Amino acid sequence: MVSIALGQMRRRPAAFVGLAAALLLAIAAVTLFGSLIAAQAAAPAAARKTVAGPGVMVIAGAFGEIAVLVSFFVVVNALGFALRQQHRELALLRTIAATPRQARRLARGQVLATTLLVAVPAWALGAVSARWFLAALQRRGMAAPGVRVPGSPVPILVAVAAALVVGLVASAVAARRISRISPAAALTASSTEQGxxxxxxxxxxxxxxxxxxxxxxxxxxxxxxxxxxxxxxxxxxxxxxxxxxxxxxxxxxxxxxxxxxxxxxxxxxxxxxxxxxxxxxxxxxxxxxxxxxxxxxxxxxxxxxxxxxxxxxxxxxxxxxxxxxxxxxxxxxxxxxxxxxxxxxxxxxxxxxxxxxxxxxxxxxxxxxxxxxxxxxxxxxxxxxxxxxxxxxxxxxxxxxxxxxxxxxxxxxxxxxxxxxxxxxxxxxxxxxxxxxxxxxxxxxxxxxxxxxxxx
Structure with missing residues (x-):
């Protein structure tokens, strides 16, 4: 199933490039705001008290809440569309004795492969963006000069884990319809649209x-x-x-x-x-x-x-x-x-x-x-x-x-x-x-x- 999953990704680059871009932004967004929260948490108490106002942690939490939700909404939309494009192939696999579990495993494999593929560039984008955003806050007096983005791997690990959870749950929901019906009905459904x-x-x-x-x-x-x-x-x-x-x-x-x-x-x-x-x-x-x-x-x-x-x-x-x-x-x-x-x-x-x-x-x-x-x-x-x-x-x-x-x-x-x-x-x-x-x-x-x- 691994080779089939990768083959599908090569045959449909438009759909999976879109999914990769959505996952890249989602992981980068979580890394960005997670790094800002980690920077505030690691800062000395004296530095945190020198700034009037809500502070970096509150800004990152409020700012990132909507951004992260939107990014994962984009991921779910892109993933659902990428899997819908494969209904015909999944239906054909069902007609040659592929089980529903194997069809769902194929979808999970594609999510895992795409997530791991974009993890490193997403981490780089999120880390650079966190440093830029923190510097912008410091110039406006909204963050203490001594606050620094730590080199901890925790934000990127949390970001990748969150992207995987969202992606795997979304893939399970999207693949449910094609994997639960009979192979003949799946092949018919792949060429039509439900009314x-x-x-x-x-x-x-x-x-x-x-x-x-x-x-x-x-x-x-x-x-x-x-x-x-x-x-x-x-x-x-x-x-x-x-x-x-x-x-x-x-x-x-x-x-x-x-x-x-x-x-x-x-x-x-x-x-x-x-x-x-x-x-x-x-x-x-x-x-x-x-x-x-x-x-x-x-x-x-x-x-x-x-x-x-x-x-x-x-x-x-x-x-x-x-x-x-x-x-x-x-x-x-x-x-x-x-x-x-x-x-x-x-x-x-x-x-x-x-x-x-x-x-x-x-x-x-x-x-x-x-x-x-x-x-x-x-x-x-x-x-x-x-x-x-x-x-x-x-x-x-x-x-x-x-x-x-x-x-x-x-x-x-x-x-x-x-x-x-x-x-x-x-x-x-x-x-x-x-x-x-x-x-x-x-x-x-x-x-x-x-x-x-x-x-x-």
Missing amino acids: RTGVLRLLAGTGALVGGGLLLRLTATRSVEDLDKAAQAALLGALVLLVAAALLGPLMTRVLVAVLGAPIRLLAPGAGWLADANTRGYARRLSSAVVPVALLVGLSGTMSIMTSTAGHAARASAGSVTSATDVWLRQAELGLLICFATVSTVNTLVAVTAERRREFALLRLVGATRGLLMRMLGAEAVLTAALGVLLGSAVAGAASAAFSRAVTGSAVPSVPVGACGWIAAGAVALTVPGILVTGLRAVAGPATELAGDGRD
Whole structure:
């Protein structure tokens, strides 16, 4: 099974490069904030008392909480997609007497191999980032000059262990469906998409939706003095709502496509009809592409609007609701979240499009031209971007409204129109060219050879 697992990784580099990038960022993030906590813990007591304010440990804990959760959300999304791409191969293995346990072992082997592959560069990235971040805190008087990042291996060991636990649990859940059904049913399921969302997934999505709502309600009830706690609760609530969107994505995209698909069919009768049919028939695939875009827009928009709202409240009152260091911390956190969300968006869009080579070849064999396929992909890209921006904006609006209620007493936040416009434009700029550039390569080559390729 080890050789088969490694062979699958070589045959599907797009999916596993995306998983490797997600694991790299996750391990680096845990190493970064773990190293900062270790630095504060190892510092002399006198050095810790020389700095007014929360200190490095509190900053690292509050700052890293959302970043680590987002990074592991990206890992789970990338891993689930990488395993879904292998349904056909896993089904074929089942037909030649591979047991469900062996199929699950293959998935675990791929997670283990990918994690170990990125462990060393992730450690280097996390250690360098920890030193840079600590130096930035010291320049702003938020950390004592004598605090140093220790050379202890504990942060990287904890980071690798956490990544392995998350990856192995996610792989077990993702491989469960293909390993529990009969080989014949698995082979049929690999070439089609289930028309209904499972009951467990619906229940989990509904639970996440309720949990996100409760977190936003908690945010709205915070006092002005608890600004940082309100911001963290709002970001956590936005993330939980995005998890709910990921779980309920296939159901939500079917509803939204039914509304947005009609204009596309009218504007581009041929390519628009194909795009609408694809998005309706493969709602789970569309959801996989939409959720990372929503993650990028939702978290970035929430952070930008919260920062603007806090600054507006500070200017409108005599009190000090925010400060230059607070703004810097939020901007740094925004940059890190954008980094995670961008990697997730690019990885997923490239992998989703690249895996459709066989589908494009079959369409070409029945008369579709490369030009028609590219116009179809263009229509799908616009629809994907629109759905992602719409969903992310809804999450950002709900989270920032709760934060605004806590800070200003009003549910109407101060929206930085320019910054939000750039976020939406950035999401579109990642989505549309990413799909089209990958599509150019996917539609190239002889259709007869690609149609017989086992890679869907």
